[in-house]
Each structure stands twice: as structure tokens, then as C-alpha cells.
Amino acid sequence: MMALNSVARADSFTITGVNGTGVTASISNYSLVGNQFTFTITNTSVAPGSTGTIxxxxxxxxxxxxxxxxxxxxxxxxxxxxxxxxxxxxxxxFVSSFDLVLIDKPNGNPTFGGGSVKNGIAGGTSATFTIAGDFSGLTADQVAHAIFARFQAVNGDGSDVAGNGTSPVPEPMSMLLFGTGLAGVAARARRRRQGAKE
Structure with missing residues (x-):
């Protein structure tokens, strides 16, 4: 029997700066168990000409x-x-507002646009967060793909925001259930046609 529970996902995806600065980050090891979402973000902006701190x-x-x-x-x-x-x-x-923001405390000004570079997630480093709250009706993929990262000190003195422009790919189990349902519909249609011929 297969168990249908939420586990940490080994796959990852990349979010990219919307202003063409070349900043990127990787979202990985994400899971949604009950009302707790856990994820790791890695600042992958280390190449010359595309650096910044989240x-x-x-x-x-x-x-x-x-x-x-x-x-x-x-x-x-x-x-x-x-x-x-x-x-x-x-x-x-890119969006009018955020439901929640993990904000750099020394910011002192609770806006998505600010943040302290010296206390942020520098290029080549990671941070793992666990958040509790109302994630009802959502999958781990949906929550992970809803993340936007604010970059400061981009290429020295600029800023950018990285987001994911694509929808999450359905989980294999969802596709299996969908495929099984389609196979059942096709089998029933075949039986009806065979019954009509007799």
C-alpha cells in the first residue's frame, strides 16, 4: 500500500531576477507537513556581473x-x-502584496524593498526556514513556487527581485491518479461500445 504523506523534496528549482541582472537563487528540500512549511534557499548569484545578497x-x-x-x-x-x-x-x-515576508530584522522598516546586506544571505550561502500557519488546500510545490527573493547590493549598488515564472509541475502521484481515472473512463466507453454492438 502506498502512503500519501508529505516528505521533503530532493528536487529544486531556480528563481531568477526580474530585471535582467542575472541574480538567481535555488529553492530546495521543501516540505509541507501539517501546518509547517520548511525550505532551503541558496543564493547562487556568485558569477561576476550577477552578484547580490538576499x-x-x-x-x-x-x-x-x-x-x-x-x-x-x-x-x-x-x-x-x-x-x-x-x-x-x-x-x-510583480504582485501587489505578500501574505508573509521573512524580513531582515535589522531592516527597521518593514517593507519588502529594504534589508541589511551584512545580515542577509550572501552569494554561495544558504538558509533553511520553517514557517507555521494557514497553508490549507496547498501543496508543498505551490508554496515553494510562491516565493520571491529580494536582492540588495546587486553588482555593487543595485537591487532586484527573483521569482519563478512557471507553474509547479504536478507531483508523480497526482499524475498517476489522473492517468488511472482516464484509463477507467476509456474502459467504460469501450464496454458501452461493445454492449451496443451486441
Whole structure:
């Protein structure tokens, strides 16, 4: 018998800067167990001409959510959680607001656009976070693909936001169930045709 529970995913995907600066980050080892979402973000912006530090992480979750999110654990103690923050304006206006933001505490100004470079996630380093809250009706993939990373000190003095422009690929189990359902529909149609011929 197959167990249908949420486990950490070994796969990862890349989020890319929306302003063409070349900044990137990798989201990996994500899981959603009960009301807790855990993930690791790695700042992969290390190549010359595409460097930067991640200062804030925004989540644009589908549906309406209660503001009950809490930061359970973090490997970078400089982060705390803020709720319902507006996204930055201008060329980085990708969503109107975030349900929650992992914000760099020394920021002092709870906006998605700020953050302290010296306390952020530098190029080539990672941080793992666990967040508790209302993730009802969502999969781990949906939550992970809703993450936006705010980069500061991009190539010295710029900024950018990295997001994922694609929808999550369905999990293999979902595709298996979908395929089984289609096979059942096809078998029933065959039986009807055979019954009509007799």
C-alpha cells in the first residue's frame, strides 16, 4: 500500500531576477507537513556581473489566508516574519502584496524593498526556514513556487527581485491518479461500445 504523506523534496528549482541582472537563487528540500512549511534557499548569484545578497523573502500564496504565520526556526537568526506587506513599485511590481515576508530584522522598516546586506544571505550561502500557519488546500510545490527573493547590493549598488515564472509541475502521484481515472473512463466507453454492438 502506498502512503500519501508529505516528505521533503530532493528536487529544486531556480528563481531568477526580474530585471535582467542575472541574480538567481535555488529553492530546495521543501516540505509541507501539517501546518509547517520548511525550505532551503541558496543564493547562487556568485558569477561576476550577477552578484547580490538576499535580504527579504516574500510569499504570494494563492487564496485568502489568515495572518497567523510564525517563524518556527531559521538557520539565519537575522530574519523575522511580517504580514501583508506591499511589494515594491516600479519595474519590480510583480504582485501587489505578500501574505508573509521573512524580513531582515535589522531592516527597521518593514517593507519588502529594504534589508541589511551584512545580515542577509550572501552569494554561495544558504538558509533553511520553517514557517507555521494557514497553508490549507496547498501543496508543498505551490508554496515553494510562491516565493520571491529580494536582492540588495546587486553588482555593487543595485537591487532586484527573483521569482519563478512557471507553474509547479504536478507531483508523480497526482499524475498517476489522473492517468488511472482516464484509463477507467476509456474502459467504460469501450464496454458501452461493445454492449451496443451486441
Amino acid at each position: 535580504t527579504n523573502l516574500g510569499f504570494a500564496l494563492p487564496g485568502n489566508r489568515a495572518n497567523n504565520f510564525t517563524l518556527v526556526s531559521s538557520t539565519n537568526s537575522n530574519y523575522t516574519i511580517a504580514h501583508d506587506l506591499n511589494a515594491t513599485s516600479g519595474s519590480q511590481n
